[in-house]
Amino acid sequence: MNLMKLSLSYLRRRLLNTLLNVLLLSMGIATVVLLLLFSFQLEDNLYKNAEGIDVVVGAKGSPIQLILSSIYHIDSPTGNINLGEAKQLMRHPMVAESVPLALGDNYRGFRIVGTTTQYHEKYAAKLLEGVLWDYEFEIVVGADVANTENLNIGDAIYSSHGFTASGHTHDDRALIVTGILQPTSTVIDGLILTGVETMWGIHEHHEHEDEHDHEHQQDNHHHNHSYEHVDEHHHNHGHVYEYQHGNNYHHSRGRNITDTSFLNDHYNDEQITSMLIRYSNPLAAAQFPRFVNENTSMQAAAPAFEITRLLNLLGVGIDAIRIFAFVLIFASVLGIFIALLNSMKERKYDLAIMRTLGGSRFTLFSLVIVEGVLISLAGGILGILFGHAAIEIVGRFFSEAQQFEVTGFVFITAEWAVLALALIVGIIASIIPAFMAYKTDIAQTLAKA
């Protein structure tokens, strides 16, 4: 026999009331945990994916939209920028590294990103199998894409225009899977990577269908530029096929692509969506965005700044839910308090007897506190479990629509604080009833029996 067993025996006596109070508290705690886990994982995701990106340059428009579309691949891009103009920025002395992104197509909702190999190196994504692209229309798929769509090396897929699976399908131009990336827990897992030229190639071809003659002229125009020999060779063959008098081998290849081939001056009129830029020195953060915004037709948006802005916007909603959570917790404090207060009245004689049997005032005080704390700890632990279950469910429901993974299987240190909060709730709720137990006048109580 000890205080714990004694407390439990009283809690069992009013089991329904106890369970209701545990449940009420657990819902408040679950909401707090849900918010904590959600903001933690959201922030973690936001910052992790923006690592090594000092600024994003893209078409003018909403800076948040530019960040969302170019880093997190959520929103639509703000538009396109001219490669010729972009190239001038790439050579800017404050720019240490610039990774081009050409967006606009998807495969069953997975975005296809025309870029260079610097892009997946930024996320330390290594090949699980296969090789990187060497030619136009060769693609490397992220781990989630490969898993979800069951893609293997050598598979051919057909991209759709836009960012949703319902867009127009470029069903005449197969993209060939040459490599599959290892999972990284970053946005790259849900992307299909290829060279910048592939994105141009897809749309070039698309335009062929619609405006055959016009495009034909453009091709000739391109052709007249000074290509490198190898490039020209592949380019030619690609086109030979497109005009339906080539062989299938060259169809699957297209032009040869390297990390710098897209910089060739004959592409200057082509467009890309944006560039992910890393500065050569930290001072650039103050000057470079202003330079871009004032002197070019493009805009520069700093992820660190925009993430903070985004989190502040979200913060309003999070605060509202947090207030709701604290209302629930306050209600459960009242619930536990009232339950204990009522049980003190019923238990007056029990308390007097316990004193007669040798228990001190402090023993009785502790007994009531233990009771409150048992309820609140049960509510706290249950609430933490509920919170994790809830975020796991939320994560599963929205995983298809979002690039962010939220999981219930992450535990964070702040949850200890939540448990401490539950403990404090129990103590606050039980301190007045405990004090009443402490003050019980034994002789007077027994005399009234």
Next chain:
Amino acid sequence: MISLKSVRHRYNSFTTVELPDINLIPGSDLLLLGLSGSGKSTLIHILAGLLKPTEGSYTLLGTDLYELNEPERDQYRGKNIGVIFQQMHLISTLNIFENLKLAQYLAGLKPNSEMIEQLCADLDVADKLQSFPDELSQGQKQRASIARAVVNKPVLLLADEPTSSLDDLRSNDVILLLKEQAEKNEATLIISTHDQRVKSHFNNIVDIDKIQKEVV
């Protein structure tokens, strides 16, 4: 030696209870006879160390109970004094076995299941150890509460109106049981009652009605 000397207790400015001096040797017994409101309960509470009197001293086996601080007095009471009330006041959320264990725990003594089982066999409630107080008859409850009062081997066993709600036969049984348990533990037995039926069992009788005066 159990000795109570010139004890008065003032409840408020209108009610003061004056109590008889008592001197008892260990192992003896005493009947406190008096009508309700005569101060019997006050006396039992003072003897149990539950109520500090306004005046006077109370010594139990050399210890002046009201010289101890409160937690010390609680511990001393738990270990040395067993109290039986008219209402049994068993803890309703615990079974009989747990009720007795609670008495050991609150007195700060080591749990001793064997003693509990032995005692309950002795008091004929051994088969009720796992039962809750609500499931017991009035007589069984009384025997269980006697078991709880003597489980820590007290030197002083107090009973406040133990027979008032019982018929003649049962009243007699309870008095015999209390005397028997007190003897086994070599405890001093003090019973307060207004029940004239039990007079015959006691040599020492204090008639409180005659001594005590209410000062109004």
